[in-house]
Amino acid sequence: MSGMAQTNTRTTRRFAYVPGVHDRAPTTARSPIKAVAEDKTDIGPLAAIATAVAFQPGAQILMEGDPAEHLFRITSGVVKVYRTLADGRCQITGFLFVGDFVGLAPEDTYLAGAVAVGPVTVSRFSRKKVELLVAVSPLVARLLLRRACSELIAAQDQMLLLGRKTAAERVASFLTQIGRRADGDHIELPMTRTDIADYLGLTIETVSRTMTQLREDGVIDVHRAKVHVLRPAELEARAEAA
Amino acid sequence: MSGMAQTNTRTTRRFAYVPGVHDRAPTTARSPIKAVAEDKTDIGPLAAIATAVAFQPGAQILMEGDPAEHLFRITSGVVKVYRTLADGRCQITGFLFVGDFVGLAPEDTYLAGAVAVGPVTVSRFSRKKVELLVAVSPLVARLLLRRACSELIAAQDQMLLLGRKTAAERVASFLTQIGRRADGDHIELPMTRTDIADYLGLTIETVSRTMTQLREDGVIDVHRAKVHVLRPAELEARAEAA
DNA sequence: CGAGTTTTTGAGGTGAGTCAACGCGTGTGG
């Protein structure tokens, strides 16, 4: 379900805008629900201009092409950032977690869409005010710069994955990557197979088959969203450096 | 020529480090030649701490894993930034041009390599001094932030390309992208076919075949490094949004 | 329990990779 950005549908391709099909999503989705704030180890004179906002699973946080009016910082939940082609092919460029900024854009328009994977709460900042703060507070500027740089590094990792890794290596890399922020060897995947496929540049079938292979090889134990890493070293070896 | 980072050699795979083969490169390459400064429309109290440095074609500007001691800003020429896997597979994550920064890293180690594609001149800054400046001058911080953000956007474009575009679309996207900074419809490609392949996540054979196809379709005229765009609209159409 | 959705599995097709040979420009030395 969910009104997420159109993914790689083969039969249902989205040319321009098809009303009635993808409409429900933005409608029900783009609705902040309740105001929660449960951030922790962080800094900022940004705090003074923050508004707490919450999004339901599948809610559109920002849309490709919309005017860039806000900057968000995730206080809980997972967000997927994506780009799409005119015919509906979709590439998730990254998953963002607590502490990450959503909506970093040098232009006045968002060039990527962002959707809440599960329930998400964020701090919302007015873009204008942020820019004023950046021009005054080196602390804020440094914070944003640091985040932007690490996103850049992550993006380079992903380009290496997309350009040069096999399907098996991609899935293994993905699992080790997600595994790093889980404690222990029990991983709960918050996103669907479609999301994973759109993130790894594969099809859902290939993702499924590859995970089955990992299971049959005794590297992991999979049951839907739950993954138990049985042999972490082997998994990392198959990732060829994550 | 070339002591460039090992590319996708199938026969000659680079396990760890093969002396005698790739040695010549770093040796002759890592040699600043002459100090030139021909930058223009730009700002910065950075200027005060800049050292002008020049690199020969193929020179290693920075190496994966080296301690991050400097930040560079290109004053002329083209630089390729790349990541490699242990077995030698290489992904060029971006080409950088005049005004771009090389060496943006949040860690104290470079995570990507950078090589001069042609002759390159740069302004070199001590990393420590830059960090001090960032902590003091919002102007510098904003400049770096802006650049980092646009690199991030470019990276997202590239992820979409690598994850979801066909070979034909990749090559067309690449040509329109390069074409944008060339004036008129005559493009001079400063990089080799191998570089293009490593940038587009393809093989040199596929790049070659695809360009041949574009030529046979009357979209472009190719002769080695020179490309004449005959039908720009058609090229952009084949790029599916660049 | 049944309708809808997500995931898995199967069977077959294909776009890009692999391996191999050749052409072409450039530099070098006899």
Next chain:
DNA sequence: CCACACGCGTTGACTCACCTCAAAAACTCG
């Protein structure tokens, strides 16, 4: 000045990893 070697790019024949289409299985929720 030409023979030769070398690096780069092109072309051809064949293979295969992943995609496509299709259906079954497993889960979710009313």
